[in-house]
Amino acid sequence: MQLTVEALQRWIINTNEKMQENKGYLSELDQAIGDGDHGHNMARGFQEVVNKIEGNSFEEAGSLFKQVAMTLISKVGGAAGPLYGTAFLKASDEWKEKTTIDQEALGKGMEAAIAGIKTRGKAQEGDKTMLDVWGPIHAYVTTQPLQREKLKKTAKEAMEKTKEMTAKKGRAAYFGERSAEHVDPGAYSSYLVFEALAESITN
Numbered sequence: 073m074q075l076t077v078e079a080l081q082r083w084i085i086n087t088n089e090k091m092q093e094n095k096g097y098l099s100e101l102d103q104a105i106g107d108g109d110h111g112h113n114m115a116r117g118f119q120e121v122v123n124k125i126e127g128n129s130f131e132e133a134g135s136l137f138k139q140v141a142m143t144l145i146s147k148v149g150g151a152a153g154p155l156y157g158t159a160f161l162k163a164s165d166e167w168k169e170k171t172t173i174d175q176e177a178l179g180k181g182m183e184a185a186i187a188g189i190k191t192r193g194k195a196q197e198g199d200k201t202m203l204d205v206w207g208p209i210h211a212y213v214t215t216q217p218l219q220r221e222k223l224k225k226t227a228k229e230a231m232e233k234t235k236e237m238t239a240k241k242g243r244a245a246y247f248g249e250r251s252a253e254h255v256d257p258g259a260y261s262s263y264l265v266f267e268a269l270a271e272s273i274t275n
């Protein structure tokens with residue numbers, strides 16, 4: 073598995089398409105256990121990202137993801153924008169001067185991204201957040217050969233598992249036990265991010 077900078081750029085463009093398509097559903101999820109803006113936040117943020125990167129060519133993965141990160145941090149209100157932004161910023165540090173990302177580099181980038189999300193948001197896996205998708209994907213990427221359908225399935229199953237969890241962080245935590253029975257919106261948007269990644273993998 074080797075992702076060129078161009079393939080990484082297509083990953084982000086594909087992610088934006090999924091955010092636009094699922095904007096209504098993401099906000100619906102956030103209406104149940106939050107303030108109903110997650111679809112709006114993600115769709116706006118990734119559209120801004122695509123406006124910045126489309127038509128540009130990047131020499132290396134680090135500068136591409138730094139641009140992605142800075143746009144998400146500056147353009148997206150709410151919790152998720154800065155958390156996603158931090159994730160991509162930490163990955164961009166790992167991917168400095170890299171013109172291709174292999175599976176090992178992907179794992180290292182994700183590890184840094186997860187550490188960034190945890191430092192910024194003070195959440196752990198099991199708290200019913202985006203981390204409950206990022207964690208299992210990282211575990212998969214670092215232990216098994218990367219395969220398109222398996223990656224999608226891992227992301228989907230991790231997202232679905234957040235349904236039964238009780239939220240400990242973010243707005244959903246105010247709902248306490250009532251947050252169970254609903255999928256976490258940030259876990260769903262993270263599932264879309266990794267579904268888009270899977271579609272960049274050729275096997």
Ligand code: ADP
Pocket residue numbers: 102106107108109110113114149150151152153155189192193194195200201202203241242243256257258259
């Ligand atoms: P807001 O809650 O500020 O309206 P969003 O609705 O855009 O922001 O994002 C909500 C999502 O952000 C949640 O579903 C959750 O996945 C994620 N999230 C919220 N707080 C945290 C946190 N402290 N750590 C990790 N993820 C978090």
Ligand code: MG
Pocket residue numbers: 102106107108109110150243
């Ligand atoms: Mg919200």
Ligand code: MG
Pocket residue numbers: 107109149150151
């Ligand atoms: Mg909000």
